[in-house]
Amino acid sequence: MATLGDETLEIRSSADIVMVRQAIRSRASELGFSLVDQTKLVTGASELARNTVEHGGGGRVRVEMLKDGNRTGLRMTFEDEGPGIPDTALALTDGYSTGTGLGLGLSGTRRLMNEFRIHSEAGKGTRIQVARWR
């Protein structure tokens, strides 16, 4: 697998969420994703970036543009050192909410991606890695 691009963006405030959206839009467009797939990537990134700010106390996202044989992909790894998610399985069920609205949006975001991996423990921060391929 080859890396065509690798950058890390800091996510500290809600203004950064917009910046992440625009960065992902750029990269996805460069990689030639269809409009629908671009929208899924950007929307998913927005959800996860917001989680990073609101639940993680701020963090970062690593954006990798990859090439694996015939397919190209965009991979995003969101990381924070926040309180973590005690029960990730529960968080991934539809309708899960921490009381602030429609919930963490994780289950919905998962449906937007080809790959979705989450690693989180109470008190130990959260890392969510997602990817789409074409």
Place this chain on the structure above:
Amino acid sequence: MTPVANSRLPQLLEGRESHILDQWIKAQLAGPLSRRGMIPDSEVRDQSREFLGLLRHAVGKGSLDSMEGAAWQGVRDGLADISRSRSTQGFSASETATFVFSLKQPVFNALRDEYGADAAGLVDEIWKTNALLDKLGLYTTEVFQKSREEIILRQQEEMLELSTPVVKLWDGILALPMIGTLDSARTQVVMESLLQRIMETGAEVAIIDITGVPTVDTLVAQHLIKTITAARLMGADCIISGIRPQIAATIVHLGVDLSAVITKATLADAFAVALTRVGLVVRPGSARS
């Protein structure tokens, strides 16, 4: 580079061409390809004769070490043609390469006759010829692979085109007649295509007709519902028509909730509903004489 003068292959092919050709054709016709009867004997004869002629020409003009030069263009093109046609006919890559490899024995036989007691010369010549024919055989395989890939790509495109016919029934009313088994990938393509057409034509109603769909599984039913929900978000209503009794049973059995969706038995019924929805009425016209 092997000077052509050092090899007797050119003279061999010149002088013994018909003999080599006969043996080669015999070998091919006795081989697995012919046994299957998938290629008419006449085609084998014509292709072999043509190829041997091209080979003789190339060997006479060009280098024996490399196939890249201009002298070998004819051979490359000829092999590419045969490879592509065999691929379309359904042969495997190795079966196709056999066309070239089965030429070895007749050529080696001719070389043995030519060199007589000159064992060293014979071995040398056989080695060079073997290497050459190997290269040609491998080239056949490469072309074969490429043409298979092209076929698959073209078929994919055709399938997508066939499966996404969105037709305009009237101003503001679209119909999507779905035919054949729906799978997840196809349904997604269709969904995007329908939504795109709704936006482009400003349609208010889209009729999804599934008369031609033999079975519906949970995934497909979910995709249909997603399409309808997405269309609704855009401001258009969807009607599903052509639900056959078996599919109705499957839908109920799967627990899919279609209560929010208008369903009609036939496309005609759905069209009538659509006309009402866009505020149109069909009236008899004045009689023609």
Place this chain on the structure above:
Amino acid sequence: MERIPILKMGELLLVSIQVDMHDQLALTLQDDLTTRIADTGAHGVLIDISTVEVVDSFIGRMIANIAAMAGVLDARTVLVGMQPAVAITLVELGLTLPGVRTALNVERGMALLQAEVRALAPDRRPGEGDGDAGR
């Protein structure tokens, strides 16, 4: 402070979202609209998202909230112009915006709102207003 402009057209309020909104801007819009509905007694709100390329759960919630609050203030909301890619993504996210009326474009949306307003109060005459871009 940056705000999304709200146009008054007769009995209707029209909002056209044309920027990639950050969270604060969206919340401000929510507040502004609610205030404006109350101040003007508008009976219809039209939200045009035809140039919006991304609607995530935050914006989706904002739209649902606007519709709910407008409803409480006796105004109907119509969301117009959602792009196919956005619609597909929202459905995949699980956001179906129930209770929010939709139309394909501003023209249809206004026709829809005017028909409803007319149905609610036959003696009132909507759309006869100045149509100017008052603030």
